[in-house]
Amino acid sequence: MLFEYLIEENKPLAPLTTLGVGGAARWFAQADTEEHIAEAASWARQNGVRLFILGGGSNLVVADEGFDGLVLHVALLGVEEDDTGPGQRIYRVAAGQDWDTFVQRTIDENCAGLECLAGIPGTVGGTPVQNVGAYGQEVSSTIERVRAFDLATHEWVELPAWECRFSYRRSRFNTAHRDRFVVTRVDYRLTPGGAPTLTYADLQRAFAPGSQPALAEVADTVRLIRRAKGMLLIDGDPDSRSAGSFFKNPVISEEHLAHIAASAGKAPPRFPVPEKGKVKIPAAWLIEHAGFAKGFSLGNAGISSKHTLALINRGGATSREIFAVAERIQDAVHERFAIRLDIEPVLVGFP
Numbered sequence: 001m002l003f004e005y006l007i008e009e010n011k012p013l014a015p016l017t018t019l020g021v022g023g024a025a026r027w028f029a030q031a032d033t034e035e036h037i038a039e040a041a042s043w044a045r046q047n048g049v050r051l052f053i054l055g056g057g058s059n060l061v062v063a064d065e066g067f068d069g070l071v072l073h074v075a076l077l078g079v080e081e082d083d084t085g086p087g088q089r090i091y092r093v094a095a096g097q098d099w100d101t102f103v104q105r106t107i108d109e110n111c112a113g114l115e116c117l118a119g120i121p122g123t124v125g126g127t128p129v130q131n132v133g134a135y136g137q138e139v140s141s142t143i144e145r146v147r148a149f150d151l152a153t154h155e156w157v158e159l160p161a162w163e164c165r166f167s168y169r170r171s172r173f174n175t176a177h178r179d180r181f182v183v184t185r186v187d188y189r190l191t192p193g194g195a196p197t198l199t200y201a202d203l204q205r206a207f208a209p210g211s212q213p214a215l216a217e218v219a220d221t222v223r224l225i226r227r228a229k230g231m232l233l234i235d236g237d238p239d240s241r242s243a244g245s246f247f248k249n250p251v252i253s254e255e256h257l258a259h260i261a262a263s264a265g266k267a268p269p270r271f272p273v274p275e276k277g278k279v280k281i282p283a284a285w286l287i288e289h290a291g292f293a294k295g296f297s298l299g300n301a302g303i304s305s306k307h308t309l310a311l312i313n314r315g316g317a318t319s320r321e322i323f324a325v326a327e328r329i330q331d332a333v334h335e336r337f338a339i340r341l342d343i344e345p346v347l348v349g350f351p
Helices: 002-006 034-047 099-108 124-130 201-206 215-228 254-264 283-289 319-337
Strands: 008-012 024-031 050-054 060-062 067-074 079-085 088-094 143-150 155-160 181-192 242-245 251-253 278-280 301-303 310-313 346-348
Touching: 024 034, 034 050, 034 067, 034 143, 034 181, 060 319, 067 181, 088 099, 099 124, 099 215, 124 143, 124 181, 201 215, 251 254, 254 278, 254 319, 283 319, 301 319, 310 319
Parallel strands: 024 067, 050 067, 060 346
Antiparallel strands: 008 024, 079 088, 088 181, 143 155, 143 181, 242 310, 251 278, 301 310
16 A cells, blocks of 8 residues: 555654644654545554544644554645636635635635634634634535545545534534544635625724725734734744634523623623524633633643633643643633533544
8 A cells, every 4th residue: 555655653743733732643644635545544444543634733732642543634735616606606625725825815806704714723624623713704604515535434425514513613523423524625605795794893893883894804804803812823922832712612591691790790791692592602701700811821831911712832831731721720610600611622642
């Protein structure tokens, strides 16, 4: 099998992530073609080893012990366009494409639908897995289809959006069928000449009431907001050594929200969700009102000086140190507000 010649042993994984912590992969290979993916799956099955799919490394935490299996870095490239009719354009994008570069291309071509997702690090293949979202948009609202390799059947599948079972930061790829599919292409349906999405409060404040900003103006504003919060990758910025938002914003009942407001003396910001009688509230608000400030540190790990939701590697941190901070935050928020914050990044090599 030609794939065997692509395999490296004991490959350090920390340099391949934005957080920069964790050990090595027992085996590592890069997939530049779909054939490589199928061969990697067969090799892992024949050798009885676990397989983990690595994209841009921006939303994961690697265990200090590393990963005792095969890490396959998906690096498929390419973008195809198809105008399917008036007001609609399909972008068929390979999983290894840089996400922000692709978003900028859609903006340059005046296609609405992804402008609020500018500046997010990582690759296209990770967007349907986490149902990536920010500033009023989620990729699920534009995804038409996902092409993937099914590790259970060793067959190629093309899943329409409804089969992906999208919800807030969730899909079938990270819930019921976690580790079953290897995403190789995502098709997005965008709107040429469409208006930008301006539902998020930070964006509404940035533009005058009644104004009609261009897509590029909205994307540039989103990047500025992300930069101010340490959520834009910038060389030399210690606040960039993170896995993005470490905790999900919890969805709770109206009754629970009333208890939180009574306990804190004021109500947290709230955002609507599809579930009846439920609301989403900011995890950052809960963390701050549980006693944690931006810049909090514990050993070589801590909270970003720009954004309470980002846990950072202050230099030389281990994954144990990252989780020492995370668990202290989770315990404090649970004790104060009876909410156990869920972790957002993917965990690699942990029990």
